[in-house]
Amino acid sequence: MSVIVEIANLRKSYRRGDQVVSVLQDINLKLERGEFVALMGPSGSGKSTLLNLIAGIDTPDSGRLEIEGIDITGMGEAELARWRADHVGFIFQFYNLMPVLSAFENVELPLLLTRLNRRERREHVDLVLELVGLTDRAEHFPSQLSGGQQQRVAIARALVSDPTIIVADEPTGDLDRASAREILDLLETLNERLYKTIIMVTHDHIAAERANIVRHLDKGVLTDLVERPRQRGSH
Amino acid sequence: MTGVPLSYIFRNLWVRKLTTLLTAGGMALVVFVFAAVLMLAAGLEKTLVQTGSYDNVVVIRRSAQTEIQSGIDRQQAALIAARPEIAVDSDGGSAVSKEVVVLVVMPKRGTNKPSNVTIRGLSPRGISLRPQVHISAGRMFRPGSAEVVAGSRIARGFQGARIGETLTLAGKTWTVVGTFDAEGSGFASELWGDVDQMMQAFRRSGYSSVIFKLGSSADFDKVRGALEDDQRLTIEAQRETLFYAKQSEMMSSFLSVLGSILSTIFSIGAIIGAMITMYAAVASRTAEIGTLRALGFKRTNILAAFLIESLLLSLVGGVIGLGLASFLQFYTVSTMNWQTFAELAFTFSMNSRVVIEALLFSLFMGLAGGFLPAIRAARLDIVEALRSV
C-alpha cells in the first residue's frame, strides 16, 4: 500500500468584502492508492474547497499537500496545469462537456495535451468509450445525450489519460435515481477493477455508501472516519 | 405604464456595466457624428443668413455666379445707382455702393499654406449697408488711403492680417488699421479697403457688383424688372439674402449628402450593437422572463420592459454623444467654398433643433435595435422559460 495523498495542517480562507471567512482549518488527511473516498458534509462545510485543493485548481493558504510525494502547493499556474493534465481526472456535477464537441472529441480533449498521435488517441478514446458503454454514441453531441449519458462521457474523459486520482464533485447531483445508480456502479467498477483512486464529494448517503472510506467535514474540520471493508479486494 | 418596475430595467443595465458601456459608447459616437454634421450645416446656414440683409439688393453681371466672375462697367454702375427705388440715407445720400471684389492668395498663419482670400473694395456708404459689421479693434480704413481692415477670421487666420501688420497685395503695401466683427456673417472672412485704391492696384476699369438698399422692401420686383429689362444693362439683381444662400448651395448640399450617408452607415453599426446586446440580455434572462410571466405579467409588459431597456441604453448614448458634440462649438471650420473659390469660415452651431434631432435619432437606433429582441422575449413560452434555469 502506498500513500497517494498526504495532507498536513492545510488551511484555506476566503475574503468576502473586508471579512475573512475561514473555510478549512488545519486539515490532516492521508489517502492510499486504490481507495474510493467520499467526502460528506453540509453545504458550506468546505468539502468542495478541499476537493479543489487536492485537484490543484485552488491553492491553500498554508500547509502541505503532497500527491504521490510531490508537494503541489508551491507550483505556479502553468506548472499546476501541466501537473493536472498528467495526474487528475475531473467529474463535475453538471458534466461540463464542451457543447460544440462530440462525445468522442470531448473524451479526446485531455489527450491533446499528451504526445500521443492521432491513431493512439483514437485507440485510447475508443477503449474508454467502450468501458463506459457509449461506443455507439461517439459521434453524438452533448445536447443529443441524456444526463446519465453525458456524465458517462465525462467519466470517460476523466479516465482517458490514466490519471493518478479521479476527483468527482457531486457526480450524481443532477441525475435521476436510475441514472445516478448507473454512474455509481461505473465509479465502483473503476475503483475495484481498474484500481483507480477516487475522491468524491457528495451529500447523498446512497452515493457515499459506495465508497470504502467516508469522511465528514463540518465547518472546515474533518471529523469522524468511517471505513467500510471492501467487498471484493483487488490487491 | 410598463407593469415591470423601472428600477428592474435600470439595474439590469447597471449589472452588465461593460456591455452597457460598450453599447452606449458606440451609440454615443454615432450620435456625435450625426450631431456634428447637423451642427456644421446649422453653422453654415447661420453664417449665410447673417451675411445678407433682406432689403439689400446685389447686382452682378448676368449669368455670373459670383461677384468674382462679375464685371459691371462705370456707365452701367451709374445707371443702376440712379434708380429711384434706392433708399435715402439720413444724410441725404443714396444708399448704394459700387464695389470691386477680387480673390488674392495669402499664406495662412502657422501653416504657411496658401489660401484664397476675398478682398472687397468699397466706400463708406458700402460699410453702412452692412449694419452687422462693427469695428472691434483699431479703426475703419480712411477713404483714399492704402489702409485695410480685416474681418475677425482673416485677422486670426492669415499672416500679416493683424492690426499694425502690413500686407503686400498686387505689388502694393497695405497697412491693417482695424479688425471687424461681423456677427458670425461671411464678411468676417473678407478683407476690406477703399474701392478706388483697390481698383487702381488691381488694374480694374470696372466694378464687380453694385449693392443698394431698397427704400421700400416691396419695391424689389419692380426694381429688378426695370434693371433686367434695360437694354443698356446685362445684369441680374437678387436680394442679398438669396444671393448669399446660393453662394454656398454646393457646400450645404455636400454637407447634407455627407451627413445622411454617414448617419445611415454609422447607425447600422450601432443598431447591430444594440441588437446583439439586447438579444444576449433576453437569452441570459430567459428564466427571469418565465418567472415574471408566471407571476402574472403579460407579454406586452415584457415587450415594453425590453424596449424601454433598449431605449434607455440609446438615450444614455445620445446624451453622451451630444455632450461630446457640444465641445465642437469651440471649433471653427475654415475651408474653400467651391462656388466662390474663396475661404469661408464657419463654426459648429448647436441649437434646439440639433439637440432634438440627435436625441430622436438615438432613440430611433434604440427602438430599431431593441424591437426584435423584445419580440423574442415576449414570445417565450412560460414553461420552457422557467425550465432554462
Next chain:
Amino acid sequence: MWSFLLRLVLRNCLRHPLRTSLTVLGIVVAITAFGLLRTTIDAWYAGAEASSASRLVVRNKNSLTFSLPLYYRARIEQLEGVKSVSYADWFGGIYIAPKNFFPRFAVEPRSYFELYPEFVLPPEQMKAFVLDRRGAIVGRKTAEKYGFKIGDQIPIIGDIFPGNWSFVLRGIYHGADSKTDESQFFLQWDNLNETMKKLAPDHANEVGIFLIALERPEDAPLIAQRVDKLFASSRAQTLTETEKAFQLSFVAMTEAILTVIQIVSFLIIVIIMAVMANTMAMTARERRGEYATLKAIGFNDSHVVALIAGESLLISLSAGAVGIWLLYPLAEWVGHRFGSIFPIFLVAPRTPLLAAAMALLIGVVAAIAPAWRASTLKVAEGFRGIG
C-alpha cells in the same frame, strides 16, 4: 492541438448564428465604408497624383482669378531649359444647368496636347479640332455621360466669359491610363480671344496660366525661379510652381473637409470595435465555465487565449475580407454616380491593406478584455458561476 483549437473556434463561431452574423454584417459595413472614405480622400488627391513634376504652371501672383498677358509666352520660351510653352484659360460656363459639371478649358490645341501625352486623341480628330475654331474636344467619360458624338453642337452659357457659346465636337480623347481624368472639355483659346477682342478689348490677349515643359525635370525649381524673376517688375507678377504643387494647393484649400473625412473614417472603425468588443465580452462571459473546465483538465492560459482571440479574429478577418471584396464594385458605382465631382475614383492598392489592418485591429482589440479575464480566471471561481 492547433488544428483542434481551430475546429473548436470554428464551431464556437457558429453557436450563436444570429449574433455572429449581426457582428459580421456590422464589420462588413464598417470596413466597406472605411474603404470608400479612404478612396474618397484619394480621389481628392487624384489630380495631384496624376500631375507631372516635369511640368511647370505659371499664374498671376495675386491669384488664379487674375490673368497674364499672352506675350509672356515668347519671353518664357527663350529661357534655357524650357522645351515648350502652352497656355490655357479656365472657361467655366454652364451646360444647360449648373449641376452638369465638367471642367472646361480654353487651350492652344497643338502645344497643349503635346504637353499632355496622357490625353490620347486620334490624329484625324486632332486635325479636325485644330482646323475648326469653334471646335471642341471632350473626354470619354463626359462624352458617354451626356451622349456626345463627334459633330454634335454643344451649347455652353458663359459665366466668366459672358455669352451663349456653341461648340462643335471634333474629337473624344481617352486617358493613357486609369489615372487620367477623362472628364475634361477643351475649346480653342483663339475662339475665346476673338470674342474678347469684340466684347472686352482690355481683356483680350490675356491667358489664365502658362504651362511649361522642361528639358530636364530636375531643373524645375531653378526655372520656376527664373520665370518669376523675369516678370518681377512687370505689371503682372507671376508665381511659378510644379504642376503637382499647383494641384496640391487646391487640395490644401479644402483640407478641413479632408480632415473631417479622415477622422470619420477612423471613427467608424472605433464604433464597430465597440460592437465587436461587446460581442466578445458577452460570448466569453457565457463560456466562463467552459474555459474553467479546459483549464482544470490541464489546458493552460495560452490555449484559452487562443480560443478567444481565434474566434474574434476569425469573425473580424472574414468580415473584413467580405467588406474588401464589396469595396470594388461599390467604388465603381460611386465613381460612376459622382463622376462629375470625382473624375478618378479608384481603390488604391494600399486601401485593401489598410482595411485588412483595421479588421485585424478590430479583432485584436475585441479579444483583449475577454482574453485577459479568461486567463486570470481562477478555475475554482469559474465553476462557481455554473453550480
